[in-house]
Amino acid sequence: MIHSMMKVFGSNSLSTFFYYATKLGFCVLIFFLIGMLFFLGLGFLSNWMDWDNSLVSLSIDPSFHLEILPLDLSVRGEQNLPSFVPILILGTLSFYVATLFVLVRLFKSFMSEKIFSEDVAKYLNWLSILFFVAAILSFVMVLGSPHSDADVFSGILLLVVALLLFFIQEVFRQGLLIQSENDLTI
Amino acid sequence: MPIIVNLDVMLAKRKMRSKELAKRMGITTSNLSILKTGKAKAIRFSTLQSICEILECQPADILEYKPDQ
Numbered sequence: 347m348i349h350s351m352m353k354v355f356g357s358n359s360l361s362t363f364f365y366y367a368t369k370l371g372f373c374v375l376i377f378f379l380i381g382m383l384f385f386l387g388l389g390f391l392s393n394w395m396d397w398d399n400s401l402v403s404l405s406i407d408p409s410f411h412l413e414i415l416p417l418d419l420s421v422r423g424e425q426n427l428p429s430f431v432p433i434l435i436l437g438t439l440s441f442y443v444a445t446l447f448v449l450v451r452l453f454k455s456f457m458s459e460k461i462f463s464e465d466v467a468k469y470l471n472w473l474s475i476l477f478f479v480a481a482i483l484s485f486v487m488v489l490g491s492p493h494s495d496a497d498v499f500s501g502i503l504l505l506v507v508a509l510l511l512f513f514i515q516e517v518f519r520q521g522l523l524i525q526s527e528n529d530l531t532i
Numbered sequence: 533m534p535i536i537v538n539l540d541v542m543l544a545k546r547k548m549r550s551k552e553l554a555k556r557m558g559i560t561t562s563n564l565s566i567l568k569t570g571k572a573k574a575i576r577f578s579t580l581q582s583i584c585e586i587l588e589c590q591p592a593d594i595l596e597y598k599p600d601q
Contacts, residue, residue: 527573527574530566530571530572530573530574531572531573531574531575531576532559532563532564532566532567532572532574532575532576532579
């Protein structure tokens with residue numbers, strides 16, 4: 347009943363709504379990602395942050411002193427931030443930005459009348475790879491970092507979504523094959 | 533492809549242009565072109581019937597089988 351009332355693909359459809367929604371989300375998260383990178387850059391420049399030899403953590407001086415000379419601004423304080431948190435936030439933000447980027451392109455493809463296209467299969471494949479990489483990184487964090495908040499179940503869920511997306515992109519490839527045969531049937 | 537569509541030959545015999553055939557069949561000239569140039573994967577019986585009615589011919593006059601060598 348809902349399916350017959352709601353236009354899912356094509357112009358002025360649910361896909362159009364999600365296209366603009368994901369585009370907005372992408373713009374917001376890009377803003378935060380750039381802000382995060384700027385924050386980290388400032389931290390390194392002011393020696394508030396420093397890399398240690400570990401791959402997943404960096405040492406952060408609990409007492410920090412940031413000086414932004416052009417603005418004649420000085421910030422001092424104490425913080426109790428676990429060292430791996432900036433990397434975790436950066437990694438998570440990057441994953442969401444990449445996912446939203448692909449989703450924007452996917453929903454834009456769904457806005458056309460022909461949904462079975464090579465582009466849709468390609469974007470679903472990218473999403474599958476993204477989730478697979480996120481699952482692997484999640485498992486690595488669980489195994490490698492004692493401070494990590496990630497649990498095994500998050501990784502398993504990401505892996506399941508990756509597999510599901512992989513099968514869906516194969517379905518779309520089959521659909522593309524059938525559609526092209528239909529198009530060439532006179 | 534082993535199946536060859538000899539539509540051009542029949543059109544020449546009946547002194548008809550592709551555009552006119554397409555119009556009478558109710559299909560686009562691009563679709564008819566797909567058929568003529570051998571790019572079509574399949575043809576519907578309804579399409580074949582329409583061609584035979586308009587060109588007053590048999591399916592064998594339009595379709596020929598030549599196995600790949």
